[in-house]
Amino acid sequence: MMKTYTFHVSGMHCNACILMTESELKDVPYVTNAKSSLSTNSVEVTGAFGGKAPEMIAEELTKVLRPHGYTLSVERIEKNAGWGDFAYAIPIALAFILGFAALQKAGLTSLVTGSSVNYGTAFGLGLIASVSSCLAIVGGLVLSLSASSAKEGGTWRTQSLFHVGRLAGFFVLGGVIGLIGSSFHIGITANVVLGIIVAAVMFILGVNLLDVFHFTKRLQLTMPAWASRHVVRGSKHDHYLAPVLVGIGTFFLPCGFTQSMQLYALTTGSFMQGAMTMFVFALGTFPVLALLSFGSLNIAHKPWKGIFFKTAGIIVIALALFNLLNALATAGIINPLFSI
Amino acid sequence: MTKPILISILVSVVLIGGAFWLATQSSGGAASGTATIVDGIQYVDISAKGGYSPRVVTAKAGVPTVLRMKTSGTFDCSASLVIPKLSYQKFLQPSGTEEISIPGEKAQGTMQGLCSMGMYNFQIQFL
Numbered sequence: 402m403m404k405t406y407t408f409h410v411s412g413m414h415c416n417a418c419i420l421m422t423e424s425e426l427k428d429v430p431y432v433t434n435a436k437s438s439l440s441t442n443s444v445e446v447t448g449a450f451g452g453k454a455p456e457m458i459a460e461e462l463t464k465v466l467r468p469h470g471y472t473l474s475v476e477r478i479e480k481n482a483g484w485g486d487f488a489y490a491i492p493i494a495l496a497f498i499l500g501f502a503a504l505q506k507a508g509l510t511s512l513v514t515g516s517s518v519n520y521g522t523a524f525g526l527g528l529i530a531s532v533s534s535c536l537a538i539v540g541g542l543v544l545s546l547s548a549s550s551a552k553e554g555g556t557w558r559t560q561s562l563f564h565v566g567r568l569a570g571f572f573v574l575g576g577v578i579g580l581i582g583s584s585f586h587i588g589i590t591a592n593v594v595l596g597i598i599v600a601a602v603m604f605i606l607g608v609n610l611l612d613v614f615h616f617t618k619r620l621q622l623t624m625p626a627w628a629s630r631h632v633v634r635g636s637k638h639d640h641y642l643a644p645v646l647v648g649i650g651t652f653f654l655p656c657g658f659t660q661s662m663q664l665y666a667l668t669t670g671s672f673m674q675g676a677m678t679m680f681v682f683a684l685g686t687f688p689v690l691a692l693l694s695f696g697s698l699n700i701a702h703k704p705w706k707g708i709f710f711k712t713a714g715i716i717v718i719a720l721a722l723f724n725l726l727n728a729l730a731t732a733g734i735i736n737p738l739f740s741i
Numbered sequence: 742m743t744k745p746i747l748i749s750i751l752v753s754v755v756l757i758g759g760a761f762w763l764a765t766q767s768s769g770g771a772a773s774g775t776a777t778i779v780d781g782i783q784y785v786d787i788s789a790k791g792g793y794s795p796r797v798v799t800a801k802a803g804v805p806t807v808l809r810m811k812t813s814g815t816f817d818c819s820a821s822l823v824i825p826k827l828s829y830q831k832f833l834q835p836s837g838t839e840e841i842s843i844p845g846e847k848a849q850g851t852m853q854g855l856c857s858m859g860m861y862n863f864q865i866q867f868l
Contacts, residue, residue: 485745487749488745488746488748488749489745489749491749491753492749492752492753492756495752495753495756495757495760496752496756498760499756499759499760502760505860518816518835526816529817533817534817534818534858534860537858537860538858589823589828589830589857592857596858596859655857655858656818656858657816657817657818657819657820657821657856657857657858658816658817658818660820660821660832660857661815661816661817661820661821661832661835662816664832665835723860724858726859727858727859727860728859729859730853730855730859730862731823731825731855731857731858731859732825733825733826733853736853
């Protein structure tokens, strides 16, 4: 006998979740139909349950959905902002921020000696750049984008495309500036504006990652359901371009190391040398950035993902403020607050 | 209050304390210096690598000044020098000395110099 029950779902926060829960539930042999709703955080399940109590059904279906981070219940569970997660997230985030500050104090830049650049030093500079001040801007952006993407149900493909875009972009653009012998050197105003935009994007994504404030729902950069459908089901046409473009775009992010590499690349006067220098440099930054993006993707399916997203949110917000204050100081609007 | 929250607050306080301790530590290199005057021209020497050294230089106000930025294997942000008051922005060569002249009438008050991302800075105090 077919019966329809409505269960409350906890853990649904995005349009991709609707498709995820629906498709997972439909895979259960005795379920014939499932319809999820984000606005009410509920799911309507139709199937032949064989006279089981609703509590039993909720428990059974939860077993199916738990690996994806959702639980079903008969009673409505008050929206839990996960305040308890902050008990772990705040100290972890602070430890990271402190570690980052200590790393800057440690004087990594003095590891680079000599004034000539070969591929070895370019790689070394990339490695250092990825844990230095550039981490505040490039790493912060990667963390906020990949954690958000993972939270929205993005796949490893999105993350990989970003890195492919970054490496390819550095190769091609590095070659171009080597060939034409002049950089896309951006002026101070553009530098400041870019810094503020990046800080703003990071701030919004960071607040969304915290997942506590309702007012930010308005700011939320969620993917529309039709886009999520393609991402979840792995369409071959969508969401290839965006991550690639963002990856290429990191070439222009204000990062001191990137800029000095570009300066060197343009003095080479050859496409291959310029391209290889920038490519090797980007390769040097890859391990840390890959750790950030694939790490977030991996953690997004762990039971303690709530702690991770909140930790990432706090770190991203802190870095956004750091970048914003630095941008304003560079513009001469405020006095520098940070001195490393 | 539950135990994790108490532990969390404790750890947070320790970490914030640590951050303040770090912030008050001056990083390597001389913290302050003075300008030298040769033949009526004032020279301010600052080396740029992983930050600027010395961080604070005192100089005489109203004297034509030459700021000499010294780099040696500098690939980090400190090579990307910005001096807002002079509307000066330049990417310093990885190794060498860059001379920036500051006319006497601009040599007033506190002049701030920083790297284009803003986390390294120095100041010249014209007294």
